[in-house]
Amino acid sequence: MLKIDHISKTFNPGTVNEKKAVQDLSLTLDSGDFATIVGSNGAGKSTLFAAIAGSFIPDSGSIILEGEDITFTPEYKRSKSIGRLFQDPLRGTAPNMTIEENLALAYLRASTHQRAFFSRVTRKEKDKFRQQLALLDMGLEDRMSQPVGLLSGGQRQALTLLMATMVTPKILLLDEHTAALDPGTAQKVLDLTRKIVAEHHITCLMVTHNMHQALEMGNRTLMMDRGKIVLDLKGPERDGLTVDDLLQKFAQGAGREMNNDRILLSK
């Protein structure tokens, strides 16, 4: 499914600011895997996502998605099959376009050919959008002709999630996508994530700073430290694990204590 083979990335090489963001990292995700990623600040979580999404090209190594080598594929080309959500709920939607137009763009970009410039959404597809919006249970299906800028952060993030998954992506990357939301809304977006990912069997990577989430969500937990994956838990080994167990395992794997305040506070 996703095969990351020994990738490395160093920022500002040869200067005092040299930062080895990802070092010789390998990771294989099976189809339908839902892996959560936790790690200290600067562990390389976001760099890993950026490498998969193509925001930069790794210094060495290769990335293979569903048998296709995408190591050097430009970002806009590979994003057709990659769904991506960021921490900032404003990043994923166009505020001056209506809910319906945002959905139409997301749908057309993923469902039609790169050169199908003049393709439009049909009435039937618009009805489908309405049904999918109703599943979010936020009343958005009655506000389809309103600009997205009028929605709350949680509503925008839920909409972004829908946009990223309405045509099932090969992989879904969630970069702390509920961290900027209030607890109630965050829970709602998490429940939606779980539901949508399960329904469409989407292969998914989710960065979180919440250790409970890391153990509750998905079927696999990865811990990163200093550009490496230091812990990869799945199956019976992961079941019944507590947050304290996880922190202890991290200390063993990384050879030091966890230093992320937000993680420790969310304990």
Added chain:
Amino acid sequence: MSFFTLSMLQTALEQGCILSLVTLALYISFTTLNLCDLATDGTFTLGCAVSAQMALTFLGHPFLALLAAMAIGCLSGFINATLQTKLKVESILAGIIVNTGLYTINLWVMGLGTSGGFSSNVNMNKAITIFDLAKDVLQPMLGSWYKLAVLAVFALGAALLIKLFMGTRLGLSIRATGDNADMVRASSINPGFTITAGLCLANALTGLAGALQSQYQKSCDINIGTGMVTIALASLIIGQTLVGRRGGVGRRIAGVLLGSCLYRIIIAVALRLNMNANCLKLVSAIIVAIAIASPTVRSAIALQRQKAAARAAKKGEETHA
């Protein structure tokens, strides 16, 4: 003689229809893509010049002249976009560069066929225009309104096509490019491509407007496009005030048409009030400045009022105590 005659309204609407094509171009580049296309003036003149020369000499068909002007306008937009997307020239600077270059090119196009090689005007009295063609068919039915009918077909047709286009994959992508660059980068949209497509389309419209203008007035000169970007911007903002900022694409495009016609009517009224025609550009500049600044000024005044009220209330409390 009444203050504002029907024929004055007719002329204002005719010019409003031509202007609406330029305003539509700015709606694409300025409102939608969030770019300043300062090459609008030059492209308008280029459309005029190409249309004049095509109608006069080469092939001599006025419709071909319109198509040629659109194609050349599109090319000018392409060069502008390439400077911005491929060579990373700032949008305002790219527009200025293209506009400056077009000045010479326009002189050259107008000078084609003359002995000097360059000319600052073209007389089209001998040319057959689309209005001459339409006259035979439409005048028996519409009388003197036939010109307006022809221009309205272009203005409404272009408005409708742009409205439909904005709902397509490419149209939506262009709008998203100007609205949320982050989102576009994470989507499968190449912003360089959408900016190029948007500017080509906008400049094709500007070229068409220039072409219609030259056939309408049967002449073309190097200054015909001067200030066009300001005038179109004024129309865009008048239209925006009429239909509201938050409206959908259909409303905004209706605002473009209304704003352009209203602008021409305002100018016609100003001229009727014996304003010197040389003052026109200053008047348009002032209209744009007022229209853009008005929301800021309004909120500043509201704040001052609120402050004054709060001060008065505090004073009242002190005297009571």
